[in-house]
Amino acid sequence: MDLDEDDFVFFGTPIEREEEITSRKKKAVAEASGQLRTLPVWKQEVTDEEGRRRFHGAFTGGFSAGYYNTVGSKEGWTPQKFVSSRKNRAEVKQQSILNFLDEDERADLEGQSLGTSMQFDTFGFTAAELARKQAEKEQQQRPSAIPGPVPDELVLPATESIGVKLLLKMGWRHGHSIKDSRPSSLYDARREARKAFLAFSSDDAKAQLAESESVQGNLESITEQPTNDDVQSHQNTPVYVRNPKQDLHGLGFDPYKHAPEFREKKRSRMSGKRETGNRKADSAKDNLFGFKSGNVAPGFGIGALEEFDAEDEDVYAAGFDFVDTYVQEVEEPSKLMTDSKPKLLAKETGVLPGFRVASNSDYQLERFDPPVIPKDFVPCHKFPGPLETNYRLADPPPPEVPPPEDNNLKLLIEGVATLVARCGKLYEDLSKEKNQSNPLFNFLTGGNGHDYYTRKLWEEQQKRTDQSRQQVDVKQSSSMRKMTAESRGKILGERPLERSIKDLSSSVASAEGIQLQFNLSDTFTEPASSSGLHEAVKPFKDDPAKQERFERFLKEKYQGGLRSTDSSGSSNMSEASRARERLDFEAAAEAIQKGQWGKESKHFSATGGMQFTSGGVEQAKGTEAEDLITKKMFPKREEYQWRPAPVLCKRFDLIDPYMGKPAPAPRMRSKIDTLIFTSDSAKETKVEETIIANRDFSMLQSDVQGISQDVAIKENEVEVEVENVERPVDLYKAIFSDDSDDEGETTSLNKVENPEKKIEAATTTLNRLIAGDFLESLGKELGLEVPPDLPQSTNMAKTPASQKEAANTNVGDSNILPVKNNPSSTVFSETLNHEVPHNRKIAIESRSDKNEVIHGKLAKSVGIYMETGSTENNLDKVDLEKRVHEDSKAKTPSSRRKNWNSNSSSEDERSRKQSKRHRHRSGDSDSDSSSDHRDRYRSRSKGRKKESSREKSGSSRRHSKHHKHRSRDSPGRSRNDSDREHREAKREKRRKRD
Amino acid sequence: MSELEVPGKEANVLKGHEGAVLAARFNSDGNYCLSCGKDRTIRLWNPHRGIHIKTYKSHAREVRDVHVTPDNSKLCSCGGDRQIFYWDVSTGRVIRKFRGHDGETNCLLLLVDLYSTGLDLGDSHLVNAVKFNEYSSVVVSAGYDQSLRAWDCRSHSTEPIQVIDSFSDSVMSVCLTKSEIIGGSVDGTVRTFDIRIGREISDDLGQPVNCISMSNDGNCILASCLDSTLRLLDRTSGELLQEYKGHTCKSYKLDCCLTNTDAHVTGGSEDGFIYFWDLVDASVVSSFRAHSSVVTSVSYHPKDSCMITASVDGTIRVWKT
Structure with missing residues (x-):
């Protein structure tokens, strides 16, 4: 719809x-x-x-020019070339289907249209064919007297022969005699003249004429034709219309021959009866009979002066019909209606018009009674399997035959025998067929080992029948007598089956016996399990291995006989656990005896399970408890913040509770989540720390490690609460691009970096120790008071790289430390190798480098450094000056980074790098000695920069790491500042002195 | 006495759906009812006269829920094709299709067999329930993508104006009040989103919630859980007021509702029965076999004692006292 x-x-x-x-x-x-x-x-x-x-x-055209929704083409609207229509008239373009087809389609079409062309269709066969098709098509719509498709041979549609066509071409029309067409043109002219004459003569006549023309246009010619005899004589070939015969009268008999009014009556009655669906037929009939009856065609209406007679009711009937259908169209055709309608229609259309469905027919269905089922018939198919085996058993057993020498063959034979015994003779046949060519299977067809095979087969079959017999026994007893296995056992004084099986199997060969036993126990206990015995015997069913051992234990206990001391399951158990298990088993066996089979087995199994299985019981208890808890717990109410969208509030006609408030931060999953997360990470880092510590600080004492770890953990704990503040990382990145380059270039090195980060915690403490030592010594040297308890060392604000260096530091390598006097430089001087001389060299170089820079910038401060620095450096520095300067310029971050990771690389570069750092620092410290504040800010910003770079490089790391760094940052920074203050103060003093 | 109040007489059978009927709903005045089902159609009926009035076809997958505005002018429906259809009732045209509920889902498929009415696991786009708000300006839909989504009917946008994704499993049912959105989910929670105060209240029932329905006084919520229990919750305190048992509801989405007087609780069962419980003492007042198969949906007349039930057997039955 x-x-x-x-x-x-x-x-x-x-x-x-x-x-x-x-x-x-x-x-x-x-x-x-x-x-x-x-x-x-x-x-x-x-x-x-x-x-x-x-x-x-x-x-x-701006936004709305052609092509898409207006005239034009993709290329735009191109005006056609002007063609003067004066001389050559614009030809009317004849469009054919070819104009609208693609090339390939056209080719297709042309290729396919093979057939006689109409030109050569002398006898009109093709035309006839076409016409027939056309007629068939129309047939679908047109109702006919004979329902269904009309046989082609019976009704041949009229086609035009070539003669007719020729005549038509010459101007002949259907219904006209073959005559010159000129008189008709003459007639036309005359008619025109007459019309004009009539119009001229009288007004009345004209009005009448007009009326008649408008109302009965087609009758005009008829009314006028009589005036002209010539014209009438032309129409001497009537169009023959075949009327379908719809009545029951004999051919050619017309009952209304002399009473046409009755015919009319009948017709109207018929049309009244007809359903609306057949309206078309009615109208068609109207046309057919229209001329003869002279009835007023429906739809023309009745004039005011016309008589209102019975015939006119037809008009309204039709109108009513129309309304009726309209209603139906509008109304959704309901299921009920559509259900009923087809039935009606079927009733109507299924019967030939004029026929009626007979109320009683002679034809009677002959019915046959279903066959009588014999009274003793049991609707259950019995398979002849066991019977067969029984029958076979009656045969004398084949003689015992020694197995063939070939072990493989023996195994094969045994396997086949078991399979055949299990699956029946069919399997034997099948395998015989399949392995005809295989020499290994000769024993099937009577070759080598056939005797052994038959013997084996017999044995197997015997075994199986034993089983099945027992099975049948059990089934019978359980199903027919409604007796449980235990009760039967009680009555008969039997032992449980498994033990009896043992007896049976003891006579058989050992390896086979086990197999058989398993088979038997499986087959036997299965039916028993339904009654609950199976469950009862298995108090350790949670642990199959244990259960197995328990069963063995039971056997041993109650039956004696052969004891397998080396039980496979318990062999790998410790002595203690075996003892414990044995105790368990004893208790279980006792319990089983006590609560012997008479009791409700299910109940027993539950209690047994409680007693003897540790894990399972607790679980069961747990679930029960949980159920209770859940009952108590649920429903559980929680409340969260939730921010409705402003539009939603508007639509609900409510005031937005969050109106004017900033958009909330994305909702935290849950606090617990993050807590777990952080603790996890802390744990992880701890583990990693230890690992790395073991690897990297092998030379370190273990106590140092311990301290560092502890401290790291503590720090982690503290840092969980630290608020994460977003820093404009990108800005720093933009400014200090060398740092970012580092990570960009050395992606492969990031792996190495990560562990670095992880050991940072350890390093910090280490550094703290070193720094503490150092500062003390420094303080002594400078004659300053060093705060005895420094929370963290200066290198807190350092890059991870420097920290790694620090990590590599030998603790005992303290001889370098005194060399350094500038607190900010300590960090870098710690870049120590294990080789002392080298370290020494670096330190010297770095010093010199620094001094050089200072020289270049501020001559004043040189003195300070000279004083504090070692004297050798001063001597060397002039020589080194230029080279170092250049090097520091040429230095690339990547090379630097590589250096960090490969300790064995040249010392020069390291020193160069250090020099750069020093330059930075010195620049900081020297540029603005007066304004402490700014200095501090700078150092902080530097720290941040480092921080940012670290963040970038370790972007994949977890969140908590950031916390760690940051928090470690701040005390370090403050340390830096205080140090600097000290220095500044000192410097000022000296200046004054100078 | 109470026996008399409960409808138990079959007044009409509405046949026409081919395949399971998944929901049947009275309109706001109870004169008409709508049904939808697996044959991808929505049908409008006059249940009191048993007449089928109109069929709405446009869905490409099964239709799971339908709701009509209080003024009977618009419909919304949802189903397997992740869209919410917004219909004009009289012309039967789709005014808008809200595309949504296509979020990536990785929820536990607790309700695997809940969709055993012929759904495969790949159907992560289905929308389980829709409701209009009081002003019929917003459609709220509950989807398999663990979210509730609110759609604006007034604007031309086809994007949701609000997505509530605090559920951790498929949301099965949704109820609206003047200021709240309530959703029931397979994760066992019934969450109330109060627009007025901007709070989300989550009531964890511990069992997958199939369907929720409000009492007529608006103080209680009846939640149908998959452990064959209906639970009545006090909305203000979150207390469990009563549990109604006896029916089977283990794997299908079955509706439940309260009667027009709030005196009884009613719900379908997977064995084709309908159950009526006393609201207060939770005793089964009446139960009878209504359908040959699972009763998927029940809807109670807002004023009279009349109920319609829909079933997998393809019929909708009208019950009166």
Whole structure:
């Protein structure tokens, strides 16, 4: 009814691409915004493939120029060349289907249209064929007297022969005699003249004429024809219409021959009876009979002066019909109605018109009674399997035959025998057939080992029948007598089956016996399990291995006989656990005896389980408890913040509770989550620390490690609460691009870096120790008071790289430390190798480098450094000056980084790097000695910079790490500042002195 | 006495759906009812006269829920095709299709067999329930993608104006009050989102919630859980007021509701029975076999003692006292 064009039925899930989705979305939006299709053309917006509004250029139409929704083409609207119509008239272009076809389609069409052309169709066969097809098509719509398709041979549609065609070409028309057409033209002229004459003569006549013309236009010719005899004589070939015979009268008999009014009556009655669905037929009939009856055609209405007679009711009947159908069209055709309608129609159409469905027919269905089922018939198929085996058992057993020498063959034979015994003779036949060519299977067909095979087969079959017999026994007893296995056992004084099996199997060979035993126990206990015995015997069913051992234990206990001391399961158990298990088993066996089979087995198994299985019981208890808890616990109410969208509030006609408040931060998953997360990470780092510590600090004492770890953990704990403040990382990145380059270039080194980060915690403490030592010594040297308890060392604000160096530091290598006097430089001087001389060299170089820079910048401060620094450096520095300077310029971050990771690389570069750092620092400290504040800010910013770089490099790391660094940062910074203050103060003093 | 109040007489059978009927709903005044089902159609009936009035076809997959505005002018429906259809009742045209509920889902498929009415696991886009708000300006839908989504009917946008994704499993049912959105989910929670105060209240029932329905006084919520229990919750305190048992509801989405007087609780069962419990003492007042198969949906007339039930057997039955 309302078929939306967009709705297709899709099968499967289409793989959607991003762009498709977006474009579709856009389309959807466009459609939703006022249904594009319904908009007038000039209001529609033209969009291109991406959904953008199309702009054609200011001079070519702006936003709404041609092609998409107006005239034109892709190339634009091109005016046709002017052709003067004065001389050569514009030809009317004849369009054919070929104009609209593609090349390939055209080729297809042309290739296929093979057939006689109409030109050569002398006898009109092809035309006849076509006409027949046409008629068949029409047949569908046209009702006919004979229901169903009319046989082709019976009704041949009239076709025009070539003669008729020729005549037609010459101007002949159907219904006209073959005559010159000129008189007709003459007649036309005359008619015109007469019309004019009539108009001229009288007004009345004219009015009458007009009326008659308008109302009965087609009758005009008839009324006028009598005036002209010539014309009438032309129409001497009547068009022959075959009327379908619809009555029951004999051929050619017309009962209304002399009473046409009755015919009319009958017809109207018929049409009244007809359903609306057949209205077409009625109208067709109207046309057929229209001329003869002279009835007023429906739809013309009745004039005021005309008589209102019975015939006119037809008009209204038709009108009523129309209304009726209208109603039906509007109303949704309900299921009920459609159900009833076809029945009605079927009733009508299934019967030939004029026939009636007979109320009673002679034809009677002959019915046959179903066969009588014999009273003793049991609707259950019995398989002759056991019977067969029984029958076979009657045969004398084949003689015992020694197995063939070939072990493989023996195994094969045994295997086949068991299979055959299990699956029946069919399997034997099958394998015989399959392995005809295989020499290994000769024993099947009577070759080598056949005797052994038959013997084996017999044995197996015997075994199986034993089993099945027992099985049948059990089944019978349990099903027929409704007796449990235990009760039967009690009555008969039997032992449980497994033990009896043992007896049985003891006579058989050992390896086989086990197999058999398992088979038997399986087959036997299965039916028993339904009664609960199976469960009862298995108090350790949670642990199958244990259960197995328990069963063995039981056997041993109650039966004696052969004891397998080296039980496979318990062999790998410790002595203690075996003892414990044995105790368990004893208790279980006792319990089983006590609560012997008479008791409700299920109950027993439950209690037994409680007693003897440790894990399972607790679990069961746990679940029960849980159930209780859940009952108590639920429903559990929790409340969260939730921010409704402003639009939603508006639509619900409520005031937004969060109006004017900033958008909330994305909702935390839950606090617990983050806590778990951090603790996890802390744990991880701890573990990693230890690992790395073991690897890297092998030379370190273990107590140092311990301290460092402890401290690290503590720090982690503290840092959980530290608020994460977003820092404009990118800014720093932009400024100090060398740091970012580091990570960009050395992706492979990041792996190495990560462990570095992880050992930072350890390093810090280490550094603290070193720094503490150092500062003390420094303080002594400078004659300053060093705060005895420094929270953290200066290198807190350092890059991880420097920290790694620090990590590599030999603790005992303290001889370098005194060399350094500038607190900020301590960090870098710690870049120590294990080789002392080298270290020494670096230290010297770094010193010199620093001094050089200072020289270049501020001569004043040189003195300070000279004083504090070692004297050798001063001597060397002039020589080194230039080289170092250049090197520091040429230095690339990547090389530097590589150095960090490979300790064995040249010392020069390291020193160069250090020099750069020093320059920075010195610049900081020296540039603005007066304003402490700014200095501090700088150092902080530097710290941040380092921090940022670290963040970048370790972007993949977890969050908590950042916390760690940051928190470690701050005390370090403060330390730095205090140090600097000290220095500054000192420097000022000296200046004054100078 | 109470026996008399409960409808138990079959007044009409509405046949027409081919395949399971998944939901049947009275309109706001109870004169008409809507049904939808696996045959991808929505049908409008006059249940009192047993007449089928109109069929709405446009869905490409099964239709799981339908709701009509209080003024009977618009419909919304949802189903397997991740869209919410917004219909004009009289013309039967789709005014808008809200595309959504296509979020990536990785929820535990607790309700695997809940969709055993013929759904495969790949169907992560289905929308389980829709409701109009009081002003019929917003459609709220509950989806398999663990979210509730609110759609604006007034604007032309097809994007949701609000996505509530605090559920941790498929949201099965949704109820709206004047200021709250209530959703019931398979994760066992019934969450109330109060727009007025901006709070989310989560009531964890511990069992997957199939369907929730409000009492007529608006103080209680009846939640149908998958452990074959209906639970009545006090909305203000979150207390469990009563549990109603006796029916089977283990794997299908079965509706439940309160009668028009709030005196009884009613719900379908997977064995084709309908159960009526006394609201207060939770005793089964009446139960009878209504359908040959699972009763998927029940809906109670807002004023009279009349109920419609829909079933997998493809019929909708009208019950009166």
